[in-house]
Amino acid sequence: MANQQLFLGIDCGTQGTKALILDATSGQVLGLGAAAHAMISGPNGRREQDTHQWLEAFTQATHQALAAAGVDGQAILGIGVSGQQHGLVLLDEQGEVLRPAKLWCDTETTPENDRLLAHLGGESGSLERLGMVIAPGYTVSKLLWTREQHPDVFDHIASILLPHDFLNHWLTGRHCTEYGDASGTGYFNVRTRQWDEPLLQHIDPSGRLVSALPELIDAHQPVGRILPAIAAHLGINPNAVVASGGGDNMMGAIGTGNIQPGVITMSLGSSGTVYAYGAEPVVSPQPSVATFCSSSGGWLPLICTMNLTNATGAIRELLDLDIDAFNALVAQAPIGADGVSMLPFLNGERVPALPHATGSLLGLTSTNLTRANLCRAVVEGTTFGLRYGLDLLRANGLEAQSIRLIGGGSKSPVWRQIVADTMDTTVICTEQSEAAALGAAIQAAWCHGGSAAGLAELCERCVKLDPASETRPVAEHVTASQLAYERYRQHVATL
Numbered sequence: 001m002a003n004q005q006l007f008l009g010i011d012c013g014t015q016g017t018k019a020l021i022l023d024a025t026s027g028q029v030l031g032l033g034a035a036a037h038a039m040i041s042g043p044n045g046r047r048e049q050d051t052h053q054w055l056e057a058f059t060q061a062t063h064q065a066l067a068a069a070g071v072d073g074q075a076i077l078g079i080g081v082s083g084q085q086h087g088l089v090l091l092d093e094q095g096e097v098l099r100p101a102k103l104w105c106d107t108e109t110t111p112e113n114d115r116l117l118a119h120l121g122g123e124s125g126s127l128e129r130l131g132m133v134i135a136p137g138y139t140v141s142k143l144l145w146t147r148e149q150h151p152d153v154f155d156h157i158a159s160i161l162l163p164h165d166f167l168n169h170w171l172t173g174r175h176c177t178e179y180g181d182a183s184g185t186g187y188f189n190v191r192t193r194q195w196d197e198p199l200l201q202h203i204d205p206s207g208r209l210v211s212a213l214p215e216l217i218d219a220h221q222p223v224g225r226i227l228p229a230i231a232a233h234l235g236i237n238p239n240a241v242v243a244s245g246g247g248d249n250m251m252g253a254i255g256t257g258n259i260q261p262g263v264i265t266m267s268l269g270s271s272g273t274v275y276a277y278g279a280e281p282v283v284s285p286q287p288s289v290a291t292f293c294s295s296s297g298g299w300l301p302l303i304c305t306m307n308l309t310n311a312t313g314a315i316r317e318l319l320d321l322d323i324d325a326f327n328a329l330v331a332q333a334p335i336g337a338d339g340v341s342m343l344p345f346l347n348g349e350r351v352p353a354l355p356h357a358t359g360s361l362l363g364l365t366s367t368n369l370t371r372a373n374l375c376r377a378v379v380e381g382t383t384f385g386l387r388y389g390l391d392l393l394r395a396n397g398l399e400a401q402s403i404r405l406i407g408g409g410s411k412s413p414v415w416r417q418i419v420a421d422t423m424d425t426t427v428i429c430t431e432q433s434e435a436a437a438l439g440a441a442i443q444a445a446w447c448h449g450g451s452a453a454g455l456a457e458l459c460e461r462c463v464k465l466d467p468a469s470e471t472r473p474v475a476e477h478v479t480a481s482q483l484a485y486e487r488y489r490q491h492v493a494t495l
Contacts, residue, residue: 004023004025004026004071004075005023005025005077005445005448006022006023006024006071006075006076007021007024007076007077007078007079007080007444007448008020008021008022008062008065008076008078008079008236008240008441008444009021009079009251009434009436009438009439009442009444010058010061010062010079010081010082010167010437010440011082011083011248011251011434011436011437011440012054012057012081012083012084012163012164013037013248013436014039014049014103014105014270015036015037015270016034016035016036016037016061017034017057017058017060018033018434018436019032019058019062020033020065020432020434020438020440020441021065021066021068021069022438022441022442022445022462024441024445024458024461026461027461027462027464029432030068030069030070030071031065031066031067031068031069031070031071032064032065032068032434032437033060033061033062033063033064033065033066034064035057035060035061035064036057037049037053037054037057038050038053042108044108045106045107046102046106046108047102047103047105047106047107047108048100048101048102048103048106049087049100049103050101051089051097051100051166052097054167055170058167058170059234062234062236063234063235066235073234073235073236073237074236074237076236076240077241077444077445078222078240078241078243078447078448079171079240079241079242079444080242080243080245080251080440080442080443081164081171081243082164082246082247082250082252082436082439082440083162083164083165083166083167083245084103084104084163085104085163085181085184085248086103086104086137086138086139086162086184086185087101087102087103087139087163088101088102088139088142088146088160089101089160089161089162089163089165089166090146090153090157090159090160090161091157091158091161091166092156092158093156093158095159098153098157099146099150099153101163101166102145103137104137105137105306105347106136107136107137107355108145109141109144109145110141112142112145112148113134113135113136113138113140113141115144116134116140116141116199116203117133117134119202120199123287126287127287129189129196130186130187130188130190131189131191131281131283131291132186132190132283132290132291132292133287133288133290134186135186136355137350138185139184139185139186140185140186140187140199141186143200143204143209144203147203147204154204154208155208157208157209157212159175159212160209160213160214161175162177162181162184162185164177164181164247165177165245167245168223168244168245170230171223171242172223172224172225172226172227172242173224173227175214175215176215176216176217176244177214177216177217178216178217178218178244178245178295179193179216179219179295180219180246180247180249180250180293180294180295181245181246181247181250181295183291183292183293184247184292186199187200190281190283190291190292190299191281191283193293195210195213195216197210200213217244218244218297219244219246219294219295219443220244220297220446221244221447222242222244222447222448223242223244224241224242225238225239225241225242226238226240226241241444241448242444243443243444243447243448244295244443244447245440245443246295246439246440246443247295248436249267249292249302249436250292250294250295250296250300250439251295251435251436251439251443252265252273252275252406252435252436252439253275253277253294253296253300253439254295254438254439254440254442254443254455254459255406255430255432255435255436255437255438255439255440255442255463256404256406256430256439256463257404257430257463258275258277258404259277259294259298259456259459260277260456261276261277261278261399262399262400262401263276263400263401263402264276264393264398264400264403264425265403265406265435266390266403266404266405266406266419267406267407267410268308268309268405268407268409268410269308269406269409270308270309271305271306271307271308272304272305272307272308272382272385272389273302273303273304273305274303274390275292275301275302275393276300277296277298277299277300278291278294278299278300278301279298279299280299282299282301282396284301284392284395284396286392286395287353288303288350288352288353288389289301289303289389289392289393289396290302290303290304295439295443296443296455301393301396301398303350303351303386303389303392303393304351304389305349305350305351305382305385305386305389306345306347306349306350307346307347307349307359307382307385308382308385308407308409309407309409310346310347311342311344311346311359311378311381311382312326312378312379312382312409314346314378315374316375319374319375321375326375327412327414327415329372329375329376330372330375330376330379330412330414330415330418331414332372332376333373333375333377334480335380335421335480335481335484336380336480336481336483336484336487337373337376337377337380338367338368338370338373339365339368340361340362340363340364340368340373340374340376340377341362341363341380341381341484341487341488342360342361342362342374342377342378342380342381343359343360343362343488343491343492343495344381344382345358345359345360346359349385352388352495354492354495357495360491361377362491363487379415380422380484380488381488383415383418383422384484384485384489386419386422386423387422387423388489388492390423400425401425402425402426403419403423403425403426403427404427404428404429404430404465405427405428405429405430405469406430406435408433410433410469411433413471416429417474419471420471420472420473420474421473421477421478421480422481422485423473424478425473426470426471426473427469427470427471428465428466428467428470428471429465429466430463430464430465431465431466432464438462438463441462442458442459442463443455445458445462446458
């Protein structure tokens with residue numbers, strides 16, 4: 001096929017790495033690969049990963065995807081990398097990793113974050129200065145924590161990278177980042193798109209952190225060419241271009257065609273996210289709304305809930321149900337689960353802003369405590385958290401004709417219906433559920449082409465909606481869902 005234009009998209013997430021081969025000419029995904037990561041967990045909210053595992057998973061997933069696509073790696077023109085946001089990777093002068101990467105879901109640095117937030121003048125001070133409120137998962141508190149807990153490591157820092165920056169560095173040898181992922185660090189001003197160097201000077205007056213910052217590049221700029229040794233190791237064309245890449249939410253936006261106003265992307269993954277494209281940095285007065293930059297040259301106001309399929313998974317395990325049995329029980333129970341409410345805050349919660357909350361079951365009686373109601377209540381509870389976030393985005397001027405649904409939960413027809421009814425908006429899935437890996441591949445095609453105008457055309461061709469998944473709200477469901485949601489709001493208000 002002489003006219004094929006092949007690109008590799010990588011998504012390095014918390015659970016594992018996905019690889020995807022895209023033909024940008026036809027817009028077809030030709031092959032997928034995946035490899036898992038392990039988590040290093042500690043009792044104090046520590047969540048870390050060994051970066052070497054990422055490299056092994058990257059290699060394994062790429063080999064799998066190439067084999068599944070039945071294509072020669074020498075035909076790959078470019079690579080795009082999507083990475084979990086907010087993670088911290090520290091390198092020394094030799095480019096060696098100094099310690100395991102601290103992740104977005106790590107809450108061990110909550111005390112450091114509280115102190116930094118106080119230094120910024122609380123939530124309003126942080127919003128005014130950075131355009132967002134720093135949260136414990138962001139990168140900035142991880143730097144202060146490293147300085148205090150591991151001074152020996154801190155003294156050797158030569159480069160501060162986010163997960164996707166680290167993978168780009170492995171591929172090209174270059175230290176840089178792009179605006180989308182940089183805006184989740186907590187030491188970046190999203191309005192001016194510049195690093196907040198004084199904040200890093202406050203953490204360490206020696207200037208070590210400022211000099212360790214990567215260079216900022218535009219979304220459509222490539223980082224460079226792949227290193228010959230890495231190209232050989234991956235079995236890929238040594239002339240392949242490595243795109244700027246970005247955070248998983250930014251790449252998910254591209255992979256769902258969410259690059260102009262009017263579309264909302266909702267991800268039902270281990271955490272839940274809702275985001276939409278903005279042409280201007282309209283910073284919300286609500287601390288829960290993160291006005292990130294997009295990786296397509298704009299902004300991406302976003303809310304993130306910490307509990308989604310982790311909570312539904314916990315109920316499934318408790319009741320020993322597979323996915324199909326679980327979904328069947330959810331469908332059996334009425335809207336509102338006969339009065340059973342679950343506040344699914346198993347990991348604390350970011351939206352609503354309840355970092356120290358725990359999960360609870362409310363409204364139980366001798367007649368409504370059934371397996372079906374429990375299953376329904378956990379799906380409704382997690383979906384109500386997303387509704388709460390969507391309302392915050394709507395209050396900030398966001399308008400949506402439809403919601404594009406991605407992530408593991410989007411595969412469930414009953415969950416799609418609950419989302420449509422709760423949001424009173426039509427939902428539709430993209431054909432490719434690995435939206436971040438697809439977005440990374442599309443961005444690689446854009447960087448390879450070099451034209452700023454080409455992204456919309458690429459998305460038009462490569463992002464396909466699945467008409468069979470389209471789910472419209474049902475009027476009487478919407479009314480019943482609204483009542484159940486108001487009950488959830490009342491329960492949340494008492495916390």
